[in-house]
Amino acid sequence: MxxxxxxxxxxxxxxxxxxxxxxxxxxxxxxxxxxxxxxxxTGPAGTGKSTLSLIxxxxxxxxxxxxxxxxxxxxxxxxxxxxxxxxxxxxxxxSLDSNFKIIFLDExxxxxxxxxxxxxxxxxxxxxxCRFILSCNYSSKIIEPIQSRCAVFRFKQLDxxxxxxxxxHIAEKENLQLEEGIMDELFMASEGDCRRLVNILQASAVISxxxxxxxxxxxxxxxxxxxxxxxxxxxxxGNFSKSKETxxxxxxxxxxxGIDIIRSIMKLIPELKIxxxxxxxxIEKCGEAEFRLVEGSDDFIQLEALLASFAxxxxxxxxxxx
Amino acid sequence: xxxxxxxxxxxxxxxxxxxxxxxxxxxxxxxxKKGTCMMLHGPIGCGKNSAIxxxxxxxxxxxxxxxxxxxxxxxxxxxxxxxxxxxxxxxxxxxxxxxxxxxxxxAREKNGLIELASLIGQSKFPVLLxxxxxxxxxxxxxxKKYPSVQFKKLDDNDIxxxxxxxxxxxxxxxxxxxxxxxxxxxxxxxxxxxxxLQALGKSIEEDILVSKRDQEVGIFAALRTIFRSNSFAxxxxxxxxxxxxxxxxxWIDENVPVEFDMFEMxxxxxxxxxxxxxxxRIGRHNHWHFATYSNAFLTAGICFSKRKQHDxxxxxxxxxxxxxxxxxxxxxxxxxxxxxxxxMHCSKRKVFREMPFLKLIYGNMGDSNKEKLLEELNxxxxxxxxxxxxxxxxx
Numbered sequence: 001m002x003x004x005x006x007x008x009x010x011x012x013x014x015x016x017x018x019x020x021x022x023x024x025x026x027x028x029x030x031x032x033x034x035x036x037x038x039x040x041x042t043g044p045a046g047t048g049k050s051t052l053s054l055i056x057x058x059x060x061x062x063x064x065x066x067x068x069x070x071x072x073x074x075x076x077x078x079x080x081x082x083x084x085x086x087x088x089x090x091x092x093x094x095s096l097d098s099n100f101k102i103i104f105l106d107e108x109x110x111x112x113x114x115x116x117x118x119x120x121x122x123x124x125x126x127x128x129x130c131r132f133i134l135s136c137n138y139s140s141k142i143i144e145p146i147q148s149r150c151a152v153f154r155f156k157q158l159d160x161x162x163x164x165x166x167x168x169h170i171a172e173k174e175n176l177q178l179e180e181g182i183m184d185e186l187f188m189a190s191e192g193d194c195r196r197l198v199n200i201l202q203a204s205a206v207i208s209x210x211x212x213x214x215x216x217x218x219x220x221x222x223x224x225x226x227x228x229x230x231x232x233x234x235x236x237x238g239n240f241s242k243s244k245e246t247x248x249x250x251x252x253x254x255x256x257x258g259i260d261i262i263r264s265i266m267k268l269i270p271e272l273k274i275x276x277x278x279x280x281x282x283i284e285k286c287g288e289a290e291f292r293l294v295e296g297s298d299d300f301i302q303l304e305a306l307l308a309s310f311a312x313x314x315x316x317x318x319x320x321x322x
Numbered sequence: 323x324x325x326x327x328x329x330x331x332x333x334x335x336x337x338x339x340x341x342x343x344x345x346x347x348x349x350x351x352x353x354x355k356k357g358t359c360m361m362l363h364g365p366i367g368c369g370k371n372s373a374i375x376x377x378x379x380x381x382x383x384x385x386x387x388x389x390x391x392x393x394x395x396x397x398x399x400x401x402x403x404x405x406x407x408x409x410x411x412x413x414x415x416x417x418x419x420x421x422x423x424x425x426x427x428x429a430r431e432k433n434g435l436i437e438l439a440s441l442i443g444q445s446k447f448p449v450l451l452x453x454x455x456x457x458x459x460x461x462x463x464x465x466k467k468y469p470s471v472q473f474k475k476l477d478d479n480d481i482x483x484x485x486x487x488x489x490x491x492x493x494x495x496x497x498x499x500x501x502x503x504x505x506x507x508x509x510x511x512x513x514x515x516x517x518x519l520q521a522l523g524k525s526i527e528e529d530i531l532v533s534k535r536d537q538e539v540g541i542f543a544a545l546r547t548i549f550r551s552n553s554f555a556x557x558x559x560x561x562x563x564x565x566x567x568x569x570x571x572x573w574i575d576e577n578v579p580v581e582f583d584m585f586e587m588x589x590x591x592x593x594x595x596x597x598x599x600x601x602x603r604i605g606r607h608n609h610w611h612f613a614t615y616s617n618a619f620l621t622a623g624i625c626f627s628k629r630k631q632h633d634x635x636x637x638x639x640x641x642x643x644x645x646x647x648x649x650x651x652x653x654x655x656x657x658x659x660x661x662x663x664x665x666m667h668c669s670k671r672k673v674f675r676e677m678p679f680l681k682l683i684y685g686n687m688g689d690s691n692k693e694k695l696l697e698e699l700n701x702x703x704x705x706x707x708x709x710x711x712x713x714x715x716x717x
Contacts, residue, residue: 003687003695004680006666050667073669076660079608107669112607195668199679206686219682238398240579240587241389252647255655255677255711292595297602298568300648301575305595312588 005202006195009170010051017055019162019194020048023153027052031059034098038123038132040108040147042139043155046193049135053104056133061097068101075107080115084122091126100131108134109141116143123149157192166194167201176205179212189220224250228264232272235307236314243307251300258299262290262306278317285309324647325520326513329488331369331376338512339480340369346471347377347450351418354448361424361465363456364473366637367511370452373473374420383418384411390427396434399427403438407445417447424451425458425634426580435463454637481505481515488519517646541565541573545638548574548624549581556625557618567601567616572645574624577638586627593623651708658705665699684709 002008011017014024030036036056041049050071061068070090077083087103095101111119123132123146134150136142158166164183171178190197203219204211227250234243250256269282289306296302331337334344343362350360362370371387378385386406393399406419427434442449456465456472485501488494504522508515540563547559560570571594578590597619604612641649655677659670662680666673673680684695696706 002665003691003698004665004683045672054667071667073663075669075671076663078605081608107671114607195666195672195676196679199676199683203679203682203686206683219679237401238584239402240584244579248645248648252651252711255674255681257674257677260675292599295602296595296598298571298598301571301591301598302595304575305591308584308588308591311584315584 005170006198009166009173009198010054011048012055012058014055014059017048017052018165019158020052020155023052023155026151026153027056031056034060036131036151038127038150039134040139040142040150040152041133041135041155042137042142042152044137044157044192046190046195046197047155047158048194049155050104050106053102053133053135057102060102061095064097068095068097070101070103071106072103073106074115075110080111080118083115084118087122087126087130091130094129100129102131102133104133104135106135107137109136109138113143116146120146120149158190158194158197159192160187163187163190163192163194163197166197170198170201171211174205175209176201177210179210182211182213182216185213185216189216224254225264225268228261228268231307232265232268232310235310236274238311238315240307240311243311244304247303247307248300251303258293258303259290261299261303262286262293265306274314275317278313281313281317282310285313324517325488325492326516329484329491329516330372332379334373334376334380337369337373337376338483339476340373340473343471343473344373344377347373348381350469351377351381351383351448356446357443359442359445359449359451359468361451361453361456361468361470362473363453363470365475365510366454367508367513367515368473368476369512370473371420371422374418374450374452378418381418382415384413384415386417386419388419388421390421390424393421393427393434393438396437399434399437400441403441407441407447407449419445419447419449420452421449422452423580424453424464425455425461426636427460435461439464439467455635458635460634475510476512477510478502478505481508481510481512484512485515485519488516494519514640541570542638544570545573545577548621549577549628549636550632551625554622556621559621559625560617567613567620569649570620571597571601572641572649574620576641576645578624580636580639581632582628586629589627590624593619593627597623654704654708658701658708661699661701661705681709681711 014028017024041052043049057065057069070086072083072086074083077086083105090103091101105119108116108119120143132150134142134146139147139152139154160183163186167178167183167186170176186197186200189200200216200219201211204215207219208215227246231243231246231250234240234246247261251258251261266283266286269279269286272279285306289302292305293299293302334348337344343364347360347362350358362374364370375385377383388402388406393402403419403421406417411417427438451464451468453461453465456470482501482505485496485504489496489501501519504515504518508518544559544563544565548556551559563570565573575594578587578594582590597616600612600616600619604610604616655674656670659673659677662673663670684692687695695701701709
């Protein structure tokens, strides 16, 4: 049994799958009929796409599910050619248990249009022996030809009821004491993402079985507000080296991703004691930086560029009182 | 924990090879009155900052460290230094004010230096200025005004003492010859030697990388070309280094603040950021030509961000310890994330977002569960150490 709760408590039966009622009934039908088209699972993170796929697979193939199932991640692989190679190798051998094997391609929306065209050709090539389950956050980023070849399942963000069921189930099995009103806290902290929810629960529970609001608060404090404040203020004042050093430290020691840091900076900007026009300029620069962060490969360099632009913005704001 | 930080001397007697300098400084501080200031100078990595740290710690002084590359204008100098000098210590201690890399004070701002000297004259706390190159033209004014203290270049024996000390404390198996090689390669730079030691792991054999230092000579030359060129031939600056593109970016990143002022820096970082984006696009679109753009921004983009002639001497910096960790951490992080990703049926990217929680979970687990998790994910000891970094202690 897994030490990681997201795996230990991952539903293994359709019965235990909370939050996506219509989808579950359609999925059950595929299993009974032992047939399915290509599928597209679309929706926010942590809503059960990988889980549902796994349940379908295990129900269809029983014990041999591993030899009939290939899990790939478009964002992890180095380009579409690698993906196609892996698919080819996998699809080469026929399934011993069924008419088709299943390939789960996660984060399919990370593929460029060209890559998706190539993917479509691959899907066509192996359509007899393989079914694809494409998973993505935004169906609009998947090209039309692929969408039309798939049955689209839209996963919705987990609602309060689903979150409660999940939390209560785990609390019972793990002997946790839930403070009154803690559901609100957990609901907010999870942002509808079940994986995040369970990680928060486990991170709290390893410290104390009594899950209190204070404990959750400590766990989810993603970065020290003081550090972020110091980074911004030093940058604005022109103390670039100090700002940069603090940034590097929190990225290394706290393992924070660039995107989380920009979010924290954005949260802090309105509270700073600076000119309102400067605040707007800083937000503009954050927007540009976040865009580049997604496009680039090195969070640290992109954030430094942000800090350098804060430095000049701060300087200009000081020298020209408007 | 990085050795060069962990083993900084905490007592004056632990500082190796700088007796003369230490005595001069201690005497000066003990007798300090209003306006006492000294200029410390010596080669890179010989212990200037360490000595100051040890002195401050032993004499129970509050250490205020400033970096002159942040002091660009008279206003800035005024604001920052004044704050340091005139505010009482929060801890009711006496202060020791240190300004590092003093020669990077902008030469344009003539008034800046005069302002600095004037403020120093009013300070009741002793001020130490650190220069890498005492004879840099733009600080001759300061050099003539204040007494200087020379830190000597550390020799192999000095460095061996430091390395042996660390090996003993860390339980690193080593041979005399291997340590001496490291000492020789460092060229008197204790920090470099200690970083090299740490990079080599738990057991040091004799056949260690010799070419590493040679490589740096090439990098420094490339940096000089990028920052000082006036022609578009600068595009070729990186061609003769074997640096992978991403490492070149980190070296440039480290040295942009050394050369450029605030506005030049904004432009330079803008190009560095674009170089990074095109670098990522190479892989994403499987399109090698993007490397050309990446290179152009890294060389010409940086080069022509300067708005004025730079011709004073500047010591380029090696990748600092933290930056080096960032670099080596990326691979480790990646491998660890891959293993978690397989177990958790998700991408590395998702794992990174969850990493702070995963670290908390692992860090606070009981030992037997830790064992089980390590086995479940097949994590090696480096990966385990990565998970334990920055463990949050919650009462």
